[in-house]
Each structure stands twice: as structure tokens, then as C-alpha cells.
Amino acid sequence: MRTMTVLSRDWTFVKQAADAEEAARLPGESVEVPHTWNATDGQDGGNDYHRGTCWYVRQLDKPTDLGDRRVWLEFRGAAMSAAVFLNKELLCEHAGGYSTFRVDLTDHLLAHNTIAVSVDNTENDRVYPQTADFTFYGGLYRPVLMLVVPACHFALGPDGGPGIHITTNVDPHLRHATVEAQAWIEGDASEVIFTINETRRAAAVVDGHASATFEMDHIRLWDGLRDPFLYDATASLASGDEVACRFGLRSFEIDPSRGFLLNGRPYPLRGVSRHQDRWGVGTAISDRMMREDMDIIRELGATTVRLAHYQHAQEFYDLCDECGIVVWAEIPYITMQLSDGRANMLSQMRELVVQSYNHPSIAVWGLSNEITAATPVDDALLKNHRDLNDLCHALDPSRLTTMANVFMLETDSELLSIPDVNSYNLYFGWYLGELEQNDSFLDDFHEAHPDMPLGLSEYGADANPDIQSAHPEKGDYSESYQCIYHEHMLEMIQSRPWLWATHVWNLFDFGADGRDEGGKHGQNQKGLVTFDRSLKKDAFYLYRAAWNKKDPFVHLCGSRYVDRAEDVTEVKVYSNCSEVSLFVDGALLGTQRGATVFRFQVPITGEHLIESKSGACCDAIQVRKVDAPNPRYSLSCERAVSNWFDREQVDPDFYSVVDTFGDLRKNDKAKAVIDRTMKEAAASRGDVATRVQDNPALQRMMERMTFLSLLKQGGADEQSVQQLNRVLQSIPK
The missing domain is CATH 2.60.120.260 (Galactose-binding domain-like)
Incomplete structure (x- = not known):
């Protein structure tokens, strides 16, 4: 034993x-x-x-x-x-x-x-x-x-595997499955006894391996959130050693026009990505913390989670199995290819697949993430991806492969032909460009590659809950802009059912010690929930309203935006109810019918109690009219760069901050100015940004942007923008 x-x-x-x-x-x-x-x-x-x-x-x-x-x-x-x-x-x-x-x-x-x-x-x-x-x-x-x-026991050495593998071939319409159970043994054994659903099979051991096949009728499917049913399998030896695992009976398909199919039916994968670390704890998290993370995913109503950017704890894959969450699992082959990293890349993929093979929740193996951000698409990169892809299919013919491509990767790149399906990480409307460019990028790709399944593997905007704005804009790190960003992205996703999977980046804020931005040090703040899991940002409730239809609720946005200088303030309600009423100081302001986002214009003159109600559901916030914006709601540096330029006199015969990157880079002196500024901005975003700033594909995409848009994104104050503009105005065109 x-x-x-x-x-x-x-x-x-x-x-x-x-x-x-x-x-x-x-x-x-x-x-x-x-x-x-x-x-x-x-x-x-x-x-x-x-x-x-x-x-x-x-x-x-x-x-x-x-x-x-x-x-x-x-x-x-x-x-x-x-x-x-x-x-x-x-x-x-x-x-x-x-x-x-x-x-x-x-x-x-x-x-x-x-x-x-x-x-x-x-x-x-x-x-x-x-x-x-x-x-x-x-x-x-x-x-x-x-x-x-x-002395005779199930294998413990090779690739850290569990010693038992369960492979399923499911016909969801006939409710029939063929199940192959395999085991690997170290020591002298003649047979293995496999047991599934009280049915026993004896299998001979040949060269340390045994297998048995089970034909199962009237099966109960592992059916995502609807019914994540799990079967038990055991393998035992005469020596007394025994191993066990749980498995599910399901079929996965990915269609370029219908999206993801679970058990033959369309099943939109709409969810989030997760890093495993936590504030004050790092990666040394407990089982309780993992269960708390899963409870938050379930509250959100997500159908999928991308477990980025590495193999997560087997206990968390277990939770995904139990709760019906479809998983994208991947290795940390990320950002930049290492000169001597090929063997490690392959061994990490082998360990991921072997150790996680039995989890019914896992749908795809992720080959890499944004690997072309700092690596050219050359023969070495292509070979590594082909070998990873072949390794996955050799170890596990039952699952598909995918990769998360950086948005600068050309859409006709040879790299895209290697995995079974593709996804892109898009950040238009945050790092560069405008929100609408996400729509056009996806539509253009889908039109150019109608037979290639496409997903959205990352999208997001940083938000510090302490930062609030009546006029939110890209790059201000406000909770208010994060809402605007995700409202657009959610609407875009809902109108494109052919996206096989979409994953918000990220469910939780996470540790990125190279970052120093948005009023916090060492954190990426794109999470819908704070690093310590104590606060759900407003955008969390947007997705809960769209995805969780079981638990009615109303959520009033802006609870942390108390002091408001505007005479009429917008109050938004996120709800999965079809009708929402808004009350101000006990008086009904109005009732709206619709879905997910409800917007009300509320005149304010003093201190007010604002309540939203729908049936038994209610929420409340307090707001207070003030004479001037509360400086605590903004970053320490002034960001009033939106309208100041209208007051500046610009000589069109000289360069200025409203010129595009493409035009500025044509002049050596102007190029030196913007390159120096970009280098300083990249330093605040950590190691990765510094390494990718010279990416040629990124440079091509940025050629249509104005220098002013970058300065606003980076949180530049008015004085700095004016100074840079004056420097450029000294350079003739």
C-alpha cells in the first residue's frame, strides 16, 4: 500500500x-x-x-x-x-x-x-x-x-505523471464512449486491475505497460457548467499499490464559423485568464486560496479560464474539472526565445501534457505566448513551434493546439499555420490605437482566413480603483475608463459568435515587479479583481451581468467616486435583470428596460443617496457635489492634456506632437526626440516593454498614431507635453 x-x-x-x-x-x-x-x-x-x-x-x-x-x-x-x-x-x-x-x-x-x-x-x-x-x-x-x-508500484519517475492515463472517445448523440485505461509500472508485475464505474478489467503488463478498453453506454456527459459529471478510475497491483483519477466524458470541436462546440452543441467560451500569485503571498498559495479564486470565477459566470502562462497546480485543474470550466493550458514559452532553451521548452510541454492529461476540463494545449514580441519569425522559431505541435499530438491526439499571438504579428505569418487554432492578444484602446481597431482587426482576419478558427486570448485595461474620472480616457488608469473599455469589448465579442474563445486579461491584478504605473508599484492592474481578492472592480460586474444569468443582481458603478464636480453626473447600473429603476434620495428618477448596462443622467446639488432596484435586488451609493475635482481621484501628475493643445499656436511648417510617428521618424532630429521619450516610457512598464520597443511590426502599427496619443497614454503632464512640442517646433519639415 x-x-x-x-x-x-x-x-x-x-x-x-x-x-x-x-x-x-x-x-x-x-x-x-x-x-x-x-x-x-x-x-x-x-x-x-x-x-x-x-x-x-x-x-x-x-x-x-x-x-x-x-x-x-x-x-x-x-x-x-x-x-x-x-x-x-x-x-x-x-x-x-x-x-x-x-x-x-x-x-x-x-x-x-x-x-x-x-x-x-x-x-x-x-x-x-x-x-x-x-x-x-x-x-x-x-x-x-x-x-x-x-517495490512493485505504479511509475513515479517519468515526467512526473500520475501513473494512469484515461483516453476517451465520446459520441454525445448516442451517449456512448470508448475508454482506454493505461498504466505504467516500475517493478515486477504480471497484471493490472482497472476499475471504471464498478466494471473491472484485468490487463497484462508488457514491458512495464498495461492497457484495457471499456465500452460504456448510457453515459452521463461532462457538460460544462450544465453538468460537470466525473467518473472514477482506479488501477491496482497485487503488491497493494493503487492509483486513481477522475475523468469526464465529453467531446470538443472548434469550428471557424460556429466557434467552440461542447458535445456537439455551440458552447461559447467566454471567460478570463488567471495568474496564480496573490498579494503578500506570492505563489505560495493555499488550497483555500485556490478555492476562493474558483468561487470568483463561478460568480462571474465564465465558461472558460486561460491558466497563464505556465502549468498551474493540479488542484486547480481539479477545481476546473469539478466546476465545468473549460481550460486553456500552456507552458511559459513566452516573449523571447532563449538561445539555449529548446530542450527546456520541450520538456516543460511534455510534463504539462503528461501530468495534466486526465483532466476533462482541458480543451487545448497552448504552444507559446507573444513569442514574436522580441523574437523574429525565423527558421528556428518555426521549427520549435512545429516540434511543440507534433509533441502535443504525439502525447495526446485527442486535443487541439493553439497559441496566443502578439497583436504585432502579421496576419499572413507562416507561424499561424502551425497550431490547430489561433488566438490574438489585442490591446487597441489601451496600449495604442483606438477601441474600434479591435473590431476591424478581428473582422479583417476572419475575412482573410475564413477557414482558420480565431480567438481573443488577451484584452484589457489597467485600473486603480482609487482613480476615478467624470471624463475617463485611454491611459488614465481610472476604474471609469476600464468600464468603458470592457463595455466596448463585451459588445464586440457578443456580436462575433465565431470567436472560439475570449479571455479577459486578467481576472486578478498580479505581481509584475518591473512595473511602476497607475499609482502602484510592482503590479499589473488589468485585473477585474484586486491583487488581494478583496475588491471587485466595477468591470467585474459588467461580465457577471452578461454571463451569469442564474443569480439576479444590480450593481451601481462608481461607489468609489463620491466627490463629483459635474452638475449632471452619469450613473451606470450593471445588471442581469431586464428592468432597472433608479432612485435619488428615495424618489424615482426613472426606469429602463434592456440588458447589462443601464445609464442614467442624475442632476446633483449636494449629498445624495442613489439606489438601483430590480425586484428584490438593490444596490446603493452616495455622491456629493463639490466645486472642483477631488485630486485624490487622479494620478499625482496632472493629466490635463486633452484640450490644452487647442490653445497652443502650432506652425505647420515645423514638427509638433500632433504629427504621426511615421512622419516624425522621417526626420533624424524628430526621431531622436520621440525615441528618447519612448525609451523612458517603456522603462516604467518593465523588462518586456524595453525589449519589444524596437519590434518592427509594432513600429509599423504605430506609424499612424500621433505623438500626443502616446504622451496621453503614458500619463504625461501638460508642462512636459508643451516642452516636447516646443522642441519639435524647432525642427523644420
């Missing part, structure tokens, strides 16, 4: 040591695992969080009455590379911070033992990720377990 012991206590963390012997000798800090050493400095900005080799040390007594049983250690996440020493002897090395790996201790055990694990998140050119817009937390941030198994 297999036993499992969680090794959470009695670890010593040593931040720096020359080797395992020194690490075991130093006093260090007493910690519990899961643990990350970047829980604080990885979230405070400055791009200066500790990246190095640290150590975890623990004493381990040899289990009593061991006999011929084997002792393994299982590490469920050691970021980013790890080496395991037992009594100063190196037993195992592993590269990749997001997957499970195991090491057999048995033949090296003494009565009393010292385990020393070096964990390294140092920058290098061989282990992904290295360039991306999130913090690469270091540590033993997922559980460590000791497994004791019989």
Missing part, C-alpha cells in the same frame, strides 16, 4: 550557501513549505527582487519497517530550477518551475538523513520564462511530499 506524507514543517531556508554541506550547516530561517522568498520584494516594484540560488534544508528519518518498499520525494513546484541532495549527495536536478518531479531516495537512505534542495530563479538563457510581464517568484512554493510505495 502506498502512503503519502506532506512535508510542510521543519524546513530551514538559507538564502545563500556555496553548496549543500554549507547550507546544512548554516542556521538559516525556519519556514513552512509552500514558501517563496519573493512574496514581498517580487511585488513592490523596482524590478530588483532577489533572483539567485537559495536552499531548503530538512532532516528526514528513514521510515521504520521499510522492507523492500521504496521511498520517493515529490516536489509539486520548485521555481525555477532545483537540485536535490541527500546527505550531500546530488540525486536529482530539474529545470522548470511549474511542474511536478520526483526523486527516489531508497538506495541512499541512512537512519537519519539531511535533505538539501537548491532552488534557483537566476536569469539565464536555458530555462523558461526569462522575459515576461510577471514576477518569476523563487522557492518551494507548492507542497513537498514523501511517498512510500511497494
